Amino acid sequence: MHTKTLQSKAAQRFFRNLIRDKIKRTDDYVMLKLSEELGEFVQSYVVHKRQCRPEKYLSPQVAKREMAKELSDVLGMVFVVAKQLHIDVEEALVKKWLTGEWVW
Numbered sequence: 001m002h003t004k005t006l007q008s009k010a011a012q013r014f015f016r017n018l019i020r021d022k023i024k025r026t027d028d029y030v031m032l033k034l035s036e037e038l039g040e041f042v043q044s045y046v047v048h049k050r051q052c053r054p055e056k057y058l059s060p061q062v063a064k065r066e067m068a069k070e071l072s073d074v075l076g077m078v079f080v081v082a083k084q085l086h087i088d089v090e091e092a093l094v095k096k097w098l099t100g101e102w103v104w
Contacts, residue, residue, distance in 0.1 A: 003090035010076045011083035030084045034077040041070035 001009075018025050046052050048063040058066065082089045095101040 003093070004088070007079040007083060007089050010079040014076070014080045025084070027084060030077070030081050034074070034081050037070065037073040037077045041067065041074050044070040 014030075015025060018029075023029065044063070044067045047056050047058055048060075048067050050057055079089060081087075082092075092102075
């Protein structure tokens, strides 16, 4: 699946859920959700590295799966924020990371 398709499908699902849950779709809300998801990813990393209370330890396989799930939430929210702010993530990635059109 192409990045533009992923961006569109992730945003559509998220926006449908906002309607279902009667949450107002605003720039601030999607930015806060991105921050929340990033925090959850960082927490899963802390658990994976066992830099937490021992009762939170998970097996390496489960901890890695949890990190993957949380990272997918971060990426999904990046797509949602981009859609909300009318940014083409694929174009931005290509110009910034691949072609150097947007110089570092």
